[in-house]
Each structure stands twice: as C-alpha cells, then as structure tokens.
Amino acid sequence: MAEEEKKQERKKRRTATEAASSIGAMVKAAIGGTVKAKEEGKKLAYSFIVCSYDEIIRAMDVVPVWTENYAGVCGAKRDAERFLERAESQSFSRSLCTYALCGLGFDQWREELGEMPPDAPWGGQARPDFMLSSGQILCDPRNKWYQAAQQYMPDVPIYDVGLPYPLYEDDIEVADVQDYYIKYIVAELRGLVKFLEEQTGKKMDYDRLSELVDLGERTWNLIWETYELRRAVPTPMGTGDAMNTMVPMVFMMGTQEAYDFYLDLNKELKDKIARKEGVVEDEKYRLLWGGGLPSWFALTDFNYFNSKGAVFPVETTYRMIEPIYRLNMPDTNDPIERLAWRWLGYWTYWYDKAKKRPGSEPDVERLIQYIEDYQIDGVVMHEAFSCRTWHLGLIWQLNQLRKIYKPIPVLILGQDGKKGEEKRELPSLILESDIIDISTYSEVDTRNRIDAFIETLEQVRKNKADRR
Amino acid sequence: MNEQNSTVMSKVERYYKDYGIRARELKKEGKTVISYLCSLVPMEIITAAGLVPFRIRGNVNEPITKGDTNLETIACPFIRSCFDLSVKGWYDFCDGIVIPHGCDSMTRPYSTWRYTLGLPYSHFINVPHTVSGPSMEFFTEELNTFRKSLGRFAQKEIADSDLIEAIDLYNENRDKAKALYDLRKSDPPLISGTEMSKILTVGMSLPVTEANELFAEVLEELTQRKEAPVHKAPRIMVDGACIDNIDFVKLIEDSGANVVVDSLCIGTRDYLPHTDVGGDPLDALAHRYLDKINCPRTYREKAEGAYEKDLTARFGDIGSLGKEFKVDGVILYVYKYCDPFGFEVPARKAYLDSLNIPVLYLEDEYSAGIIGRLRTRIQAFLEMIE
Numbered sequence: 001m002a003e004e005e006k007k008q009e010r011k012k013r014r015t016a017t018e019a020a021s022s023i024g025a026m027v028k029a030a031i032g033g034t035v036k037a038k039e040e041g042k043k044l045a046y047s048f049i050v051c052s053y054d055e056i057i058r059a060m061d062v063v064p065v066w067t068e069n070y071a072g073v074c075g076a077k078r079d080a081e082r083f084l085e086r087a088e089s090q091s092f093s094r095s096l097c098t099y100a101l102c103g104l105g106f107d108q109w110r111e112e113l114g115e116m117p118p119d120a121p122w123g124g125q126a127r128p129d130f131m132l133s134s135g136q137i138l139c140d141p142r143n144k145w146y147q148a149a150q151q152y153m154p155d156v157p158i159y160d161v162g163l164p165y166p167l168y169e170d171d172i173e174v175a176d177v178q179d180y181y182i183k184y185i186v187a188e189l190r191g192l193v194k195f196l197e198e199q200t201g202k203k204m205d206y207d208r209l210s211e212l213v214d215l216g217e218r219t220w221n222l223i224w225e226t227y228e229l230r231r232a233v234p235t236p237m238g239t240g241d242a243m244n245t246m247v248p249m250v251f252m253m254g255t256q257e258a259y260d261f262y263l264d265l266n267k268e269l270k271d272k273i274a275r276k277e278g279v280v281e282d283e284k285y286r287l288l289w290g291g292g293l294p295s296w297f298a299l300t301d302f303n304y305f306n307s308k309g310a311v312f313p314v315e316t317t318y319r320m321i322e323p324i325y326r327l328n329m330p331d332t333n334d335p336i337e338r339l340a341w342r343w344l345g346y347w348t349y350w351y352d353k354a355k356k357r358p359g360s361e362p363d364v365e366r367l368i369q370y371i372e373d374y375q376i377d378g379v380v381m382h383e384a385f386s387c388r389t390w391h392l393g394l395i396w397q398l399n400q401l402r403k404i405y406k407p408i409p410v411l412i413l414g415q416d417g418k419k420g421e422e423k424r425e426l427p428s429l430i431l432e433s434d435i436i437d438i439s440t441y442s443e444v445d446t447r448n449r450i451d452a453f454i455e456t457l458e459q460v461r462k463n464k465a466d467r468r
Numbered sequence: 469m470n471e472q473n474s475t476v477m478s479k480v481e482r483y484y485k486d487y488g489i490r491a492r493e494l495k496k497e498g499k500t501v502i503s504y505l506c507s508l509v510p511m512e513i514i515t516a517a518g519l520v521p522f523r524i525r526g527n528v529n530e531p532i533t534k535g536d537t538n539l540e541t542i543a544c545p546f547i548r549s550c551f552d553l554s555v556k557g558w559y560d561f562c563d564g565i566v567i568p569h570g571c572d573s574m575t576r577p578y579s580t581w582r583y584t585l586g587l588p589y590s591h592f593i594n595v596p597h598t599v600s601g602p603s604m605e606f607f608t609e610e611l612n613t614f615r616k617s618l619g620r621f622a623q624k625e626i627a628d629s630d631l632i633e634a635i636d637l638y639n640e641n642r643d644k645a646k647a648l649y650d651l652r653k654s655d656p657p658l659i660s661g662t663e664m665s666k667i668l669t670v671g672m673s674l675p676v677t678e679a680n681e682l683f684a685e686v687l688e689e690l691t692q693r694k695e696a697p698v699h700k701a702p703r704i705m706v707d708g709a710c711i712d713n714i715d716f717v718k719l720i721e722d723s724g725a726n727v728v729v730d731s732l733c734i735g736t737r738d739y740l741p742h743t744d745v746g747g748d749p750l751d752a753l754a755h756r757y758l759d760k761i762n763c764p765r766t767y768r769e770k771a772e773g774a775y776e777k778d779l780t781a782r783f784g785d786i787g788s789l790g791k792e793f794k795v796d797g798v799i800l801y802v803y804k805y806c807d808p809f810g811f812e813v814p815a816r817k818a819y820l821d822s823l824n825i826p827v828l829y830l831e832d833e834y835s836a837g838i839i840g841r842l843r844t845r846i847q848a849f850l851e852m853i854e
Binding site for chain 2: 090091092093095096097100133135136137139140141143144145147148150151154155160162164166167168169170171172176177180181183184187188191359361363383384385386387388389391392393394395396399400
C-alpha cells in the first residue's frame with residue numbers, strides 16, 4: 001500500500017487538549033533523535049520506563065532508546081504484525097509479552113540486514129551500545145527481553161538493575177523492612193552508575209544528577225497537581241489524552257522539556273475549566289479507567305466512549321507519580337538515595353490507607369479514592385492477553401469493589417447525622433484484546449460491549465433518579 | 469490393595485492419587501500445615517518452625533472453573549490450576565500459604581490468593597532477580613523477615629539450631645533423590661520416568677522426615693529389582709518449568725522412549741542442589757535458593773563478554789545432565805504464557821544445538837484433555853533420533 005493511502009486510512013485521533021495533540025510529533029522527534037544520536041557517536045541504551053534510572057541516564061548524557069515505546073508506536077501504526085511474526089519464527093511463543101516480541105522481531109531483522117528493516121516506523125529503532133534490564137516484582141519480560149535480544153546482539157552488554165519493593169502484608173509494616181530494601185536499591189543504582197561510567201568513559205557529575213533529581217521531583221508534583229484538575233465537572237481531559245500526555249512522564253523524566261510540558265498542560269486545563277469546556281459537550285457518565293494498558297492500535301475507542309457522553313477523568317494506568325511531599329522521604333542530599341526512596345515511596349503509597357480498612361488492599365483503595373474524588377459512575381478495565389504484569393488481579397479488584405459499591409441499598413449516615421439509604425451500584429466493563437497484537441481485536445465486538453455498558457450506566461442512572 | 473500387601477510403590481501411588489492425604493491426616497492430629505508455591509520457598513524454615521510444609525500442585529485432569537472467577541485466564545495455566553484447586557477446597561487442610569517472587573503469574577495475583585483463600589497465615593518472599601553481593605545480602609534479610617513472621621504465627625522463635633537441623637534433613641532428602649536419579653543411568657533404567665515423577669511429586673506433600681523414610685524404602689525396593697520396568701529405548705531428558713503430574717512423561721514413554729532425566733521443578737532443579745553446611749544457616753539458605761536453583765527468572769551475569777560462554781553459564785547444568793545420563797534427545801516443554809521460560813526457548817535450543825543434542829520444543833496448556841495432540845510430534849521426534 002502506498003504511504004499516501006496509509007495516511008488516508010489512519011486519520012489522526014481527535015484529542016481534547018492541545019498538549020495531547022502535540023505528543024505524536026514529540027515522540028517521532030525523540031525516536032528520530034536516537035537514530036541521529038547514533039550517527040553522531042553518542043552512547044545509546046535500550047531502556048525500560050518506570051525503572052527509577054531516568055535521571056541517572058540523563059546525567060551521564062546517555063541517550064535512552066525506550067523499547068516499549070517503539071513497540072507501542074509500531075502497534076499504534078498497525079505495523080507490529082510483521083515483527084511479531086518474525087519473533088514467532090524464532091520460536092518465541094505468541095503468548096509472551098508482545099512489546100518484547102515486537103522488539104525482538106525488529107532486532108533480529110535489523111541485525112540480519114545490517115540496517116533498518118524496510119519502511120521501519122518512524123525511522124526505526126537504533127542499535128544500542130548497552131541495555132538496561134530491570135529485575136522487579138513488576139514484570140518478568142523486563143528481566144528477560146534484553147537477555148533474549150543478546151542472541152542477535154551478543155556484543156551488547158546488559159546491566160540488570162534490581163528494584164524490589166515490599167508487597168502489602170497484614171503483619172508487616174513498610175518501616176519494618178525499608179532499611180534493607182533501600183540499601184539494596186541504592187547498591188543497584190550505584191552499580192548502574194559504575195557500569196555507565198565504564199561504558200561511556202566519563203565520570204558521573206553528582207551535582208548535575210542532584211539538579212535532575214530535583215527537577216524530576218518538581219515534575220512529579222506538577223503532574224499530580226495538573227492531573228487533579230481533571231476532577232472538575234465537566235472534566236477537561238480524559239484517559240484517551242492521558243495515554244498521550246504520559247509520554248513526558250515516563251519517557252522524559254528529569255528533563256526541562258517534560259516540566260515545561262506539564263506547565264503548559266496545567267495552564268490549558270485551568271483555562272478549559274474556567275470556560276467550563278469539557279471533553280464532551282454534554283458529559284453524562286464519568287468513568288474510571290481502572291487498570292490495564294490500552295490497545296495502542298484502538299485509542300479511538302476512547303472517542304467512541306466520548307460519542308456516548310462518557311468521559312474518563314482519571315485512570316490508574318500510566319499515572320506513575322504521587323506527590324513527592326506525601327511520600328515520607330527522609331532528608332538526604334544523596335541523589336541516588338533520593339531516587340531509591342522515591343521508588344519505595346511510590347509503590348507503597350497506598351499501604352497506610354489499606355491498613356485502615358481491614359480486608360482491603362492498596363490497589364483497591366486507590367480505586368476507591370479515585371471513584372470518590374472524581375465522582376465516578378462506572379469502571380472500565382482492559383485485559384491485554386500478552387501482559388501478565390498489569391493485567392493479573394484486575395478481576396479480583398473488581399470483585400472487591402462490588403462488595404463496597406453494591407447494587408442493593410446500603411444504610412448510610414449523612415453529614416447531618418440522619419440515617420438514609422443509598423444504592424451505590426457501580427457498573428464495570430472489562431475489555432479484552434492486546435497492547436499491540438491487532439489480531440486479537442474486533443472493533444465491532446468491542447463497540448457492542450461499550451454500547452451495552454452505556455445502557456447499563458443509563459439504567460443505573462434512571463434507577464437512582466426514580467428513587468429520588 | 470490392603471495396606472499389609474502393599475509394596476512401597478503402591479504407597480507412592482496412593483499418595484500421588486490422593487495428593488495431600490498425609491497432610492490432611494496430620495492436620496487432624498493437630499499439626500499446622502503451610503502450603504507454598506514454587507521451588508523458591510525455603511521449606512527448611514517452615515520445618516524449623518515445627519510446621520508441615522505442603523507444596524500446592526495442580527491437576528491436568530481437573531478443568532479450571534471456579535478459579536477463573538477471580539484469576540484471569542492469561543495467567544500461566546499451571547498456576548491457574550493450582551489456584552482453582554485451592555479455591556475448590558482441595559487443600560482446605562492448610563493453615564497458611566507462602567508465595568515467592570517466582571514469576572508474574574504467581575506474584576501479581578498475591579492479593580487474590582491471600583484474600584480469596586482467607587487463610588490464617590500468608591506471606592510473600594521477595595526473591596531478587598540477580599545474583600550478586602548486594603542481592604544476596606538483601607535476600608538473607610528477606611528470609612529473616614519470613615523467619616520472624618512465621619515464628620510469630622507459630623509462636624516459636626526459630627533458632628539457628630532449628631534451621632541447621634532442618635537443613636540436614638533436606639540435604640538427606642536430596643541425597644536420596646540423587647540416589648534415585650542414579651538408578652536411571654543404566655540402560656534400560658531401573659526406574660521409569662513415570663515412577664520417578666510420582667515419587668518426587670509425592671515427596672513434596674510430606675514432612676521431610678516422612679519423605680526421607682519413603683525415599684529410603686523406595687530405594688531399598690528398587691535396588692533389588694531384577695529386571696528393569698522398561699525396555700531399551702531412546703533416552704530423553706525433559707527440560708522446562710514445573711511438571712507435577714505424570715501425564716506428559718507417560719505420554720513420552722508410551723510413545724516409545726525412556727525419560728531418564730529432567731531439568732524441571734519437582735525434578736533436578738529443586739531436588740539436587742544442597743544447602744551448604746557449617747556457616748550461617750540463613751546465609752546458606754539464601755545462597756541455595758537464589759544462586760543454586762537455576763531458574764530462568766534469575767538473571768545470571770554475562771560471562772566474560774562472550775555470548776557462548778554466557779550460554780554455558782546459564783545452561784551448563786542441562787548439558788552436564790545430558791552427558792551424565794547419556795541422553796539421545798531433549799524435549800523442551802513450556803507452558804503457554806510462561807514469560808521466564810518462553811523468552812529462553814531460542815537460547816536453550818541454541819545451546820543444545822551447540823552440543824549436538826536433538827531438541828523438540830513443545831508449548832502446552834496444562835490440560836490432560838489436549839495433551840494427546842502432542843503425541844504425533846513426539847513420535848516424529850523419536851523416529852528422527854532413533
């Protein structure tokens with residue numbers, strides 16, 4: 001198919017904010033920038049998002065190649081299939097993480113050709129000088145992907161950064177274990193600095209690293225404050241846009257560009273709120289995107305929700321920040337220690353809240369908080385078949401929510417001290433597909449399910465109105 | 469068959485078919501049973517606390533139903549089966565559950581396990597991904613947290629001497645397992661792969677002292693065997709994650725081969741490595757479970773900048789076993805949705821190719837209903853290597 005025809009087929013998705021609209025060009029420039037950086041002899045590192053090493057990489061002038069991002073771009077451009085098939089031909093099961101499969105298929109092809117695969121999306125993914133794996137509780141492929149890629153690039157070394165955090169337990173407080181967690185994370189990050197110094201031949205400038213960590217922390221706070229503006233009714237920005245505006249958060253942390261982006265977004269949202277300008281003209285249903293990565297090739301599904309008057313003022317996906325000032329970080333001038341505390345603080349942020357509700361759990365508490373803060377009418381999740389990281393536990397979380405948001409009347413005590421009855425039913429929908437494997441997706445089926453969900457929301461609304 | 473006439477193998481058969489029967493009896497006698505998943509839970513600590521460790525297994529013959537109402541179908545089918553049996557009450561004699569950071573399929577739904585089963589005790593062990601000085605120090609601390617937590621539950625301070633005693637018992641168990649493996653070196657082997665799978669699986673359901681007694685009885689009986697239970701046939705190694713049932717091994721043997729060794733959980737991966745003795749017991753346990761258990765979920769440093777050497781560092785134990793047991797071929801058996809093993813398939817195949825060992829890679833879904841479809845491919849593979 002000619003390039004012109006392809007362009008006509010995939011029109012640019014409509015976004016609510018100018019900020020979200022600007023992201024495509026930003027990502028394209030970043031990917032093109034890595035290819036150019038390679039030509040200029042700069043050091044490139046295959047990197048994963050949410051690994052707490054962003055500022056370290058930036059301070060060492062290493063250019064990150066965000067491999068998950070490139071796979072997502074291939075998916076969004078509906079051009080991942082040929083790379084997935086190539087990985088499959090190498091004996092990788094199609095049931096594995098398709099980000100990784102796409103990346104491995106691409107790498108194998110590029111290494112076989114000695115140049116970029118034909119018509120590689122946005123110029124292709126540049127060959128790295130080294131790869132930064134990450135051993136977390138979070139994601140097996142982060143520990144295996146680059147090791148598998150070494151089969152095609154045996155000369156490219158790996159540093160695997162261990163980044164654990166304690167899981168929530170009833171009988172153990174974070175304070176009981178945090179010292180040895182921090183000690184280990186700090187050791188791993190210092191090991192990374194040493195590795196980068198060896199690979200680049202230059203020493204870490206710790207004053208510069210401190211500045212970047214400080215900038216990163218200010219960016220976290222700014223993002224949180226900005227995203228909280230979406231509580232407004234009508235909401236000025238939805239999850240569809242947030243799947244764009246997450247780019248500076250997870251791919252550009254520790255840069256002035258990221259900070260400035262959120263300053264602009266903050267202003268744009270405040271202006272919209274002042275004008276009472278929402279994502280849709282007539283906001284009927286406020287939904288929580290309660291878990292799961294989106295289908296990058298089907299982000300227009302968010303527009304479809306919008307067309308029914310449904311908006312997503314909040315999501316758990318890619319909201320990878322909490323206000324720094326609430327993370328109980330100890331005073332330290334050591335930027336490596338600050339990164340370690342930030343990591344631990346983020347992942348255990350909701351633990352205290354869960355302790356206060358026996359039988360609860362941090363992820364569920366987070367959902368409850370968002371449901372209340374953002375005046376949510378329903379919850380939507382997405383189960384991507386190839387990713388266990390973000391998609392296991394979602395059904396159970398919904399089941400837990402149903403215990404609180406019951407379809408039967410519950411007794412409540414009003415602020416005036418009077419007893420009353422309230423039906424707090426909260427419909428939910430789980431969409432099923434994948435992050436980039438389009439063969440798992442049916443637009444007709446998906447939209448039928450959305451239609452049925454909207455009808456349920458409408459029925460719940462009518463029931464509530466009837467009771468009044 | 470009544471108990472008086474039974475041989476030790478019929479006892480194994482009974483424990484295998486009614487998996488957990490002994491733990492259930494012990495529970496009735498007032499013992500506390502702690503279930504666990506995966507090879508990365510130090511059973512020594514549970515034993516040292518005076519509790520009965522019990523490994524949860526799945527069942528390829530039981531359709532997954534109830535479990536799917538709380539756990540997504542994109543999880544590893546083996547873990548789904550374990551969860552399904554647990555919520556159906558098959559292991560309702562257990563007082564607690566311990567889950568380690570083995571893989572995403574067992575780690576991510578930790579809360580799902582914890583709340584759905586509602587057991588009096590639960591604990592998660594955070595196993596690091598790398599083998600290094602800092603990770604070993606971290607893991608030792610993490611095991612100490614488990615030791616203290618379990619001690620609180622058992623109302624017993626777990627002393628070093630308790631750990632040392634338990635370590636000795638498990639090392640004895642591993643010696644006996646090794647002796648059983650040695651019976652498979654002859655051609656034909658003195659014990660079939662199917663028999664071996666049953667014995668090793670049963671061993672995970674018993675207190676270690678009883679497992680030691682059972683293995684001793686098995687050894688005594690099998691070493692007196694006049695004839696091998698199987699004929700000479702291609703000698704096969706099965707490589708993969710966890711196999712806790714005989715169906716797959718039986719399928720291979722029914723297809724005309726002898727399974728003589730494995731690189732599996734509930735196999736050489738967890739039955740052969742010993743815990744070092746003489747030093748700090750917790751350090752030794754950390755070393756065994758993080759370094760000695762060679763699972764792909766643990767990243768091993770690249771050796772001297774050479775990829776081929778790296779393959780040897782990662783898979784050398786498989787090559788050694790292949791040589792020691794004179795295998796004619798390897799069947800690499802991986803469950804669908806298994807990221808740790810799935811991403812290693814090309815590298816494992818490449819390593820075996822470098823040793824000129826034929827390899828067949830099979831992906832499966834942990835279900836007896838569809839396992840038969842693999843028969844044709846296994847038969848074709850056996851014809852190729854014969």
